[in-house]
Amino acid sequence: MKTDILKYNGDQLLEIILEAVRDVVDFELAVILRLHRQDRLVVSKASGPLAGKEFDEFQIDLRQRGDIARLLKTSEPYLFDEEEDHIDTYEGVIDLPEGHSCLVAPLYVKDDPVGLMTFDHRACGKFTPAVVKFIATVSRLIAIILAQYDSGKYLDGIRKHLIRERNILLGERIRVFDTLIGESSSWRQVIEQVRTVAPSVLPVLINGETGTGKERVAQAIHELSDRKDGPFIPLNCSALNAGLVESELFGHEKGAFTSAEGLRRGRFEMAHRGTLFLDEIADLPGEIQPKLLRTLQEGTFERVGGEKTLSSDVRIVAASNKDLREEVRAGRFREDLFYRLSVVPVNLPPLREREHDVLLLAEYFLSKLRNTRGYGDLYLSEEAVEGMLEYPWRGNVRELENIISRAALFVRDGRIACRHLGLKSFGDLLPRSFNEPDTPRSSDAAFPTLRQMEASHIAAGLDRCRGKIYGEDGAAVLLGLKPSTLQSRMKKLGITRMNFMQV
Numbered sequence: 001m002k003t004d005i006l007k008y009n010g011d012q013l014l015e016i017i018l019e020a021v022r023d024v025v026d027f028e029l030a031v032i033l034r035l036h037r038q039d040r041l042v043v044s045k046a047s048g049p050l051a052g053k054e055f056d057e058f059q060i061d062l063r064q065r066g067d068i069a070r071l072l073k074t075s076e077p078y079l080f081d082e083e084e085d086h087i088d089t090y091e092g093v094i095d096l097p098e099g100h101s102c103l104v105a106p107l108y109v110k111d112d113p114v115g116l117m118t119f120d121h122r123a124c125g126k127f128t129p130a131v132v133k134f135i136a137t138v139s140r141l142i143a144i145i146l147a148q149y150d151s152g153k154y155l156d157g158i159r160k161h162l163i164r165e166r167n168i169l170l171g172e173r174i175r176v177f178d179t180l181i182g183e184s185s186s187w188r189q190v191i192e193q194v195r196t197v198a199p200s201v202l203p204v205l206i207n208g209e210t211g212t213g214k215e216r217v218a219q220a221i222h223e224l225s226d227r228k229d230g231p232f233i234p235l236n237c238s239a240l241n242a243g244l245v246e247s248e249l250f251g252h253e254k255g256a257f258t259s260a261e262g263l264r265r266g267r268f269e270m271a272h273r274g275t276l277f278l279d280e281i282a283d284l285p286g287e288i289q290p291k292l293l294r295t296l297q298e299g300t301f302e303r304v305g306g307e308k309t310l311s312s313d314v315r316i317v318a319a320s321n322k323d324l325r326e327e328v329r330a331g332r333f334r335e336d337l338f339y340r341l342s343v344v345p346v347n348l349p350p351l352r353e354r355e356h357d358v359l360l361l362a363e364y365f366l367s368k369l370r371n372t373r374g375y376g377d378l379y380l381s382e383e384a385v386e387g388m389l390e391y392p393w394r395g396n397v398r399e400l401e402n403i404i405s406r407a408a409l410f411v412r413d414g415r416i417a418c419r420h421l422g423l424k425s426f427g428d429l430l431p432r433s434f435n436e437p438d439t440p441r442s443s444d445a446a447f448p449t450l451r452q453m454e455a456s457h458i459a460a461g462l463d464r465c466r467g468k469i470y471g472e473d474g475a476a477v478l479l480g481l482k483p484s485t486l487q488s489r490m491k492k493l494g495i496t497r498m499n500f501m502q503v
Helices: 010-022 066-074 129-177 185-197 214-223 242-250 289-298 324-329 335-341 357-370 382-390 396-410 450-464 475-479 483-493
Strands: 029-036 040-047 059-061 101-109 112-121 204-207 232-236 274-279 300-302 309-311 314-320 344-347
Touching: 010 029, 010 040, 010 129, 029 129, 040 112, 066 101, 066 112, 101 129, 112 129, 185 214, 185 344, 204 214, 214 232, 214 274, 214 314, 242 289, 242 300, 289 300, 289 335, 324 335, 357 382, 357 396, 382 483, 450 475, 450 483, 475 483
Parallel strands: 204 314, 204 344, 232 274, 274 314
Antiparallel strands: 029 040, 029 112, 040 059, 101 112, 300 309
16 A cells, blocks of 8 residues: 655654654654754754643744754764753753753754754653664754755745735736726737737827727726836826916926916826826827927926926827827828827727627626615616617717616616617617608608618618628628628518529
8 A cells, every 4th residue: 555645744744753763762852943044943843742832933043042053063963961061952941850861963954954853851861872873864864854845835935925926916907907898809909909018118009989998998008017006197188278288298387377376297297107198199289299209209308487307207108089190191290209109009999899898898887886876786678788789889988888877867677778778869770861761751650660661771782782791792881880780680670681682
């Protein structure tokens, strides 16, 4: 029968060895101490009738116990003669008579001390020369176990520390990405870009329609970077005129202009060792653009009305809902500033191109409301889900959040229906020519339903394209829909393209 020695830890192995030694050596107290940081001996194991809990916390400071420090340097077992003065190894822990058996064995692995082992018995003459020789052999084995055990504990400590650090890091990343909701392929590409660019110091330009979450992405980049402990300072460039933008960016001195009643630090100063987020950068006034460019190039600036040149360590993340290349071509944005800002571009897809992310985001917003007093258990009806999947969401995530928040105010039983969302009132579920019929109908019976109009329009598109859905000459392009969206609507309306194909 094999015994797996690996199942025992260091403490258990030392205990097993001391029990075996006691079959040969008659001791009342055996103590194994490990060397800690070269100046302290700490009890690893105490065994025998005289061993008690008081040994659990016992330590010996070698700087104060020169007698034991000298014994440790001998590297060989030492048996105290009955007539010589015994060292009081365990002073204050246990009282042993002056004339007793005492054997001390330094523990060495090659030339390196790793600890000390002591054997005591209150009676004299218990340890013979044969016992001393036996202990010399055993001490080498115990020294190896002690060294491996300490190494294992050290490595285990490192492992646990790394696990804790990993869990903290994962926790931070989970917290960061918790606000970047989405599972669509286009959104996963954004998440991967954020992970990639965050550790660098390069400027990032986030492109996306209004409401796509540009500031949240900028915050994620900051929080995953080495600057996460520094400030994240935002500035909306479209909200201020040229004079105020310059003051907001670079600060101003007292008296720099009429309303400058005191010194004011600018966003570059406030963002030192952090991230400066310049939102709607396309709207930055033309006269401020060269000053921003100079600061980005040289890392220096002056406050408005000041002469002292200041410096700031700042990472720039800019965002725009406009095509900056088009702005450059139109002469509204400096080309050199564009290239300085767009070193790493991150393009955010509109919500209508993010497949079923709208439902994940809706659930995220609903979960936040559920935790708010007075809202209760909110959920979307089946028709509301269908309506949300078809709606084009021109206001993107911001529009979705506002609609969910508004709908939650009007429900009584927690069930959010399509009428609560008010999507049809936007006139975006069908092309405008079919939402506004050329000939107004006065009779409700004669007025076609929205479903009928949608089915008729899709049928007309399929008929013109001979049942073809994909491609430039397909019905999806003609109707202004993604092919997957068109197929989903056809299935809901019971339309099959086979009826429109010509052989």
